Amino acid sequence: MHGTEATQSAAGKTAGGIPKAPSGIDGLDELTAGGLPAGRPTLICGAAGCGKTLFAVTFLHNGATRFNERGVFMTFEERPADLVKNVSSLQYDLGRLIADKKLVIDHVRIERTEIHETGEYDLEGLFIRLGYAIDSIGAKRVVLDTIEALFSGLTNQAILRAELRRLFEWLKDKGVTAIITGERGEGQLTRHGLEEYVSDCVILLDNRVHDQITTRRLRVVKYRGSAHGTNEYPFLIDEQGISVMPITAAGLAHGVSEERISSGIADLDEMLQGKGFYRGSSILVSGMAGSGKTSVIAQFADAVCRRGERCIYFALEESPSQIIRNMRSVGVDLQQWVDKKLLRFMANRPTLFGLETHLAAMHREIESFKPAAVAVDPLSSLLSTGAGGDVYAMILRLIDLLKSKGITAMFTSLTHGSIEQGMTDVQVSSLMDAWMLLYNKESNGEHNRQLYLLKSRGMAHSNQVREFVMTDQGIRLRDVYVGPEGVMTGSARLAQEAKAREQTSLRQQEVERRAREFVRRRRQIEAQVEELQAQLAEEQKELDQLAGEAAAREQHGAEDRVRMARSRKVAEGSRKVAEGGAGEYGNASASLPSSRQTRKRSQ
């Protein structure tokens, strides 16, 4: 296997150890952990029109233009001129590659009617041709499309099979990375059992029609010596080439952000701890027709662009110009962001292609535009293009993709009837980090919008039902009144507000009245206190007066006795009587100061 070493320079190294030749096809290289097995043949099989030839041409084209590996295209069906013309729509300029000696196209034409078999033969002529083509430009990549044509041109199956076996061995010895295409057969991968010979890598392409919608799918049936994704993956062929959607990340290991970003509606952010949603979360907005879903999502997109970040708006029902016009009425000018290349609209009819193709297209758009956020309006119309479990799986893939890239996503979903009946919502909601319900509530002869945050993972969010009002300055969320008949909105709310105002003023008056009464009562009591104190003072005065009179009387008494004694010229003996009387008076005078003291203390 000397040739294998030669290809190793261009081939990517992989965990599995075997060298790989990158196909340059978006998604396929991720899926196969690096590309096709380098220096070995790969079988690509599928029914007519599923893109085998295009895959093969893309492999050679990318090899020549991006990986410096020249290629040989051996076609057994299409004429080289047709081939060049057919792929020019993909912007593949094969003519130039041929002129630059980076590509050789060899058309092997076999007409059974022109050939007579007359005994033993081999396909050495083919080997020589191929060998010569490879050596003439030093090719590292070879495509044989479709070698099964040999089976219809030649009758001797035994020789053919032996020669094919020899051919594939020979290709390996040459060290070229080869793609062999094969038509899908009944009950086996290819009509002539080519998978028997090409055992290193087999890729199956499929083109299924479901509900009149075609979806291309790819599956790596086998890949010897390498890990590979085993699921069916949708792929796209359009003017930008082929892209495979590598879909479901292996696990749920994507990093999460602690950063919070505004929902674009200040009142809604308020319900989310005042900070908004987590960056990278997936938000579902579901509601009935006319409940304001598009307004919510447009305001979200507006907020993203306002932060200077990019946003893709996947419009699946309305045209971008219509959305831009309508959103102007709620004060959201999206046109300015489109002009600044921050906002990209991608509008496709849901029925244009299948769900997978839609998602593959979204995937490619996300890869190229690298937005910080995406808006899908509405997701529910996409659901109608798939069925049951498919839908769930595909949405899961989309969300996985967005999460792995840390892209915040908001989806709207149209529900019919009650919220509980929106089964798809319920299925999808488990994938979402936040779920907002918008509904129209009929009461008092009018419909009013309400918003309710049903869930918001990882944060304490408001449990309030809020009335949702669209103003020309955007969306406002009003508090709603909860009365005995339930939540009040619209005019009922206005009436309630008026009633509340009235009640407030009544209460105010009552308070004022009470205050006035209190002041009066206070004055009354204070007056009483004054009166009592006056009374007390009066009594004190009387007491003092009494005490004064008593003291005066005693003094007069004493003076009288002295006068009498003088006048009577009292004897020694009569003095004793006078002393006894004086002692009596002395006691009374002695008691006076103490009573004065008591009064002093009481004062």
Added chain:
Amino acid sequence: MITEQTEGYNLRLYVAGQTPKSIAAIANLKKLCERHLPGRYSIDIVDLMQNPSLAQRDQIVAIPTLIRKLPEPIKRIIGDLSNTERVLVGLDLDEAQM
């Protein structure tokens, strides 16, 4: 290389080296021409090992391949020419012409 110029059959035989099949084909062709087209044929023998680019130009896949260039239309016969019946049919040589 054998070239016997006549107005008759212009035949070219493509081989790849001196393989048993090539040798057998050359021998079978000469024998057949001598018997059925004496003096009316010319034979070119092309060894693709020597001239590999001719394989693409002349649309050769199987070896050996015999091409009847003249008379028109061009006929292709593959194999070692051991089945004389089929070679004659392939060359449009019916009994009448023999």
